[in-house]
Amino acid sequence: MGKENPSLQDGETDKEGSAKAVRGPGRRLHGAIAHKLGMAILSGQYQPGDTLSGEVAFAEELEVSRSAYREAIQVLTAKGLVESRPKAGTRVLPRNRWNLLDPEVLAWAFAGEPDVQFVRDLFELRAIVEPAAARLAAQRRDKDDLKIMKDALAAMRRHTLATEAGRAADRDFHNAILNATRNDALLVLTASIGAAVNWTTQYKQRARALPRNPIPDHVRVYDAIAAGDPVAAAEAMGVLVDLALEDTASAMGN
Amino acid sequence: MGKENPSLQDGETDKEGSAKAVRGPGRRLHGAIAHKLGMAILSGQYQPGDTLSGEVAFAEELEVSRSAYREAIQVLTAKGLVESRPKAGTRVLPRNRWNLLDPEVLAWAFAGEPDVQFVRDLFELRAIVEPAAARLAAQRRDKDDLKIMKDALAAMRRHTLATEAGRAADRDFHNAILNATRNDALLVLTASIGAAVNWTTQYKQRARALPRNPIPDHVRVYDAIAAGDPVAAAEAMGVLVDLALEDTASAMGN
DNA sequence: ATCTTCTAATTACTCCGACATATTACAGGA
DNA sequence: TCCTGTAATATGTCGGAGTAATTAGAAGAT
Numbered sequence: 001m002g003k004e005n006p007s008l009q010d011g012e013t014d015k016e017g018s019a020k021a022v023r024g025p026g027r028r029l030h031g032a033i034a035h036k037l038g039m040a041i042l043s044g045q046y047q048p049g050d051t052l053s054g055e056v057a058f059a060e061e062l063e064v065s066r067s068a069y070r071e072a073i074q075v076l077t078a079k080g081l082v083e084s085r086p087k088a089g090t091r092v093l094p095r096n097r098w099n100l101l102d103p104e105v106l107a108w109a110f111a112g113e114p115d116v117q118f119v120r121d122l123f124e125l126r127a128i129v130e131p132a133a134a135r136l137a138a139q140r141r142d143k144d145d146l147k148i149m150k151d152a153l154a155a156m157r158r159h160t161l162a163t164e165a166g167r168a169a170d171r172d173f174h175n176a177i178l179n180a181t182r183n184d185a186l187l188v189l190t191a192s193i194g195a196a197v198n199w200t201t202q203y204k205q206r207a208r209a210l211p212r213n214p215i216p217d218h219v220r221v222y223d224a225i226a227a228g229d230p231v232a233a234a235e236a237m238g239v240l241v242d243l244a245l246e247d248t249a250s251a252m253g254n
Numbered sequence: 255m256g257k258e259n260p261s262l263q264d265g266e267t268d269k270e271g272s273a274k275a276v277r278g279p280g281r282r283l284h285g286a287i288a289h290k291l292g293m294a295i296l297s298g299q300y301q302p303g304d305t306l307s308g309e310v311a312f313a314e315e316l317e318v319s320r321s322a323y324r325e326a327i328q329v330l331t332a333k334g335l336v337e338s339r340p341k342a343g344t345r346v347l348p349r350n351r352w353n354l355l356d357p358e359v360l361a362w363a364f365a366g367e368p369d370v371q372f373v374r375d376l377f378e379l380r381a382i383v384e385p386a387a388a389r390l391a392a393q394r395r396d397k398d399d400l401k402i403m404k405d406a407l408a409a410m411r412r413h414t415l416a417t418e419a420g421r422a423a424d425r426d427f428h429n430a431i432l433n434a435t436r437n438d439a440l441l442v443l444t445a446s447i448g449a450a451v452n453w454t455t456q457y458k459q460r461a462r463a464l465p466r467n468p469i470p471d472h473v474r475v476y477d478a479i480a481a482g483d484p485v486a487a488a489e490a491m492g493v494l495v496d497l498a499l500e501d502t503a504s505a506m507g508n
Numbered sequence: 509a510t511c512t513t514c515t516a517a518t519t520a521c522t523c524c525g526a527c528a529t530a531t532t533a534c535a536g537g538a
Numbered sequence: 539t540c541c542t543g544t545a546a547t548a549t550g551t552c553g554g555a556g557t558a559a560t561t562a563g564a565a566g567a568t
Contacts (some may be wrong), residue, residue, distance in 0.1 A: 017419040029523070030328070044440075055548060061553085065524045067321070071328045074284065078358070086531040086548040100442050104332070124390070125383075132382040185375040186382075188354050188498050189443070195275040283550065308520060320553045324522085340521040341559040 029064060033072035038108040041081050041092055044115075052082070052088040079105050101189060106196035116252065122193055123245045127238065128191055134221060134237035135230040137180035145180040149173055157215060167198070173218060177225065177237075180210050197248065217243060258263070283318060287326035289362070290316075295335050295346055296362040297368075305343040306336070335360050355443060360450035370422065373438035376447055377499045381492065383444055388475060389484040391434035399434040403427055403476050411469060427472060431479065431491075450504065472495060 027035070040046060052058060058069060072088060076082045080099040082091035099105055100118075109118060137145070155169035174194060178187040217240050224232035257452060258484070281289070294300060305474050306312060309320055316323065327344060330336045334353040338344035354372075409423035424485055428448060432441040478486035 005325075028521095034332075054546090067523060067525085071325060071523095072327045074328045075332040076290075078329040078356075078492055080357070085550065087546060089547070095438060098442065099356060102353060103334070118438065121437045124437055125439045125443070128386040129382060131377075136378070182376055184349065184372065185354055185379045185447075187350065188352070189379070206469060217288045232528050266519065321551065325550095337519065337560075338559070341519055341561090429565095485541090 007139070026239065027029050030071035030075070031069060033062060033064060035108070036077040037072060037076060038079075038081065038105065039111050041076075042105065042108040043112040046092045048092050048094040050089045054089060078251070081105070100190055103192045103195065106192055107199070110199060114252075119248065119252065122197060123241070123248070126190070126193060126197070127241045127245075129232035130241050131237045133178055133181050133183075133186055133190060134225065134233040136183065136186075137177045137231035138225045138228055138230045140182050141180040141225055141228075145176055146222075146226055147181075148176040149225070152176060153215075153218060153222055156218065161214060170218075171195075171198070173222075177221075197244070207253045212243075214243060215241075281395075284322045284325035284329070287316060287323060288329040291326060291330060292333075292359065292362040293365050296359065297366040300346045302346050302348040305345045308343060326459060335359070355446055357446040357449065360446055361453070364450050364453060368506075373451070373502065373506065376451060377495070377502070380444070380447055380451070381495045381499070383440065384495050385488035385491045387432055387435050387437075387440055387444060387488040389480065390437065390440075392479045392482055392484040392487035393429045394436050395434040395479055395482075399430055400476075400480050402430040403479070406430060407472060407476055410472065415468060424472075425449075427451070427476075431475070434479070443469075447482065451498070461464070467495075468494075468497060 001025065037052075046052070053061065057065060057071065062184050067128075073082065073084060077084065079102050080093060080097045082094050101111070109115070148153075152169045152173035154167055156173065159166035159169065161167060163172060177189065178190055181187070217236065220236040221233060221240060224236050291306075300306070307315065309323060329335065331338065333356050334347060336344050337347050349469060354363075363369070368470060399495045406423045406427035410420055410427065413420035413423065415424060416419055425448075427443065429441075432444055434439070469483060471490065474490040475494060478490050
């Protein structure tokens with residue numbers, strides 16, 4: 001099973017010079033348009049209620065065909081960002097209609113300067129969900145789950161979190177916990193949020209030293225899950241989330 | 255292989271009658287295709303890894319233009335259900351790539367016979383999130399929030415939950431709680447799940463009597479939030495979720 | 509003879525632009 | 539104030555050219 005991240009790894013901060021959306025490798029043209037528009041909406045460049053320029057005009061402005069533009073609009077519509085009706089044009093929907101937990105929307109939100117309030121909301125949600133996930137994992141894990149966690153933990157120790165391999169091991173560890181909950185809804189929710197949030201911390205983190213060694217805290221989570229102790233697992237995971245929050249908060253200069 | 259009726263209109267009317275009653279967003283053609291395919295995938299009619307018939311063949315089979323089919327595929331792609339690559343065709347992605355929390359995907363999942371395990375997962379998630387939401391609401395609500403909740407409660411009492419007006423009031427009540435959390439991520443998550451799940455209960459519920467009068471339990475939640483008591487609010491909401499779970503479980507014959 | 513590697517053709521998606529249709533916001537008249 | 543007509547705009551359709559990836563076949567090496 002390829003557990004590949006959605007490709008949120010081309011920091012294409014295309015200047016306003018060319019209206020063309022840069023199309024990365026493997027990214028389709030309409031995907032690039034959707035990416036561009038999605039980021040513009042998420043970054044607050046369009047206010048809810050704003051109506052985008054007409055279809056033909058916009059497509060011409062972006063130097064693409066109407067088909068590509070329309071397919072991009074379909075993507076945004078599917079994610080609840082816009083709605084288009086004849087004569088009225090394509091309007092940006094109010095924020096509460098947005099599909100904020102969609103992985104791509106999350107990626108767009110974090111691509112620019114993420115809204116501080118929104119990051120706070122997400123961490124609040126993580127603080128609610130992830131300890132509960134650890135609790136369930138402690139009750140339901142089997143030997144295979146524990147082995148995967150243990151291996152990931154060892155890999156985290158070998159490489160540090162400063163390396164990509166180390167961060168991959170970190171993801172594997174958390175994914176193993178989510179898998180052990182035997183709850184798909186929980187899995188997709190936490191995985192989406194985690195991917196987006198960790199991406200920012202990684203992005204901002206380059207120059208800064210890690211606040212403290214996170215390995216012992218991970219070990220505590222593992223031990224509690226291995227021991228089948230739900231309460232301790234939840235508590236240990238809560239510490240981990242708090243740690244990530246501090247980390248991100250300081251990275252965002254708050 | 256027979257010709258199929260292209261009009262797969264279901265009685266979808268707007269869910270929030272609050273705003274200026276936008277006459278049902280007359281489902282577009284590609285929307286109908288996406289609906290049809292999405293339901294087929296969610297109902298397990300296509301296994302992950304299955305490759306759909308070619309674009310031209312499928313579009314011809316459905317008696318629609320390739321453009322309409324393609325835009326439908328874009329919607330499904332945006333929701334992580336399928337992936338299409340040149341030469342390889344359009345393949346159904348593994349379940350863990352699906353955007354299970356997308357409102358439309360949830361609706362598709364519940365349109366047919368919803369998977370029992372998935373329903374269980376969703377209720378587990380609700381049992382985690384909703385009490386926490388009530389807790390936050392108890393800490394952050396202001397007078398306006400309380401007034402909206404109180405009015406909704408009164409409306410619930412006036413009409414019963416057997417009427418559409420009563421269920422609308424129920425939704426208003428829960429939405430007011432979510433608004434009071436001041437957390438958009440929490441709001442969209444819970445609203446999506448709640449809408450899908452409550453829709454099924456409503457669907458299955460017609461002939462069956464309600465297991466017990468739910469009003470007092472709602473009042474308990476309101477009182478705790480009004481009193482600013484986070485712990486009591488969380489506990490009372492937990493009771494409400496359990497009640498909904500029993501309700502749904504018995505409706506699904508479990 | 510079997511395996512490996514490279515090339516080429518097939519195939520299906522991707523993008524395009526033009527045309528026809530349906531819907532609706534808006535304005536002007538009853 | 540209400541109604542009705544019109545223009546503006548999105549939606550649906552079509553066929554074709556372009557592009558990329560899989561597959562199969564050919565050539566070479568062991």
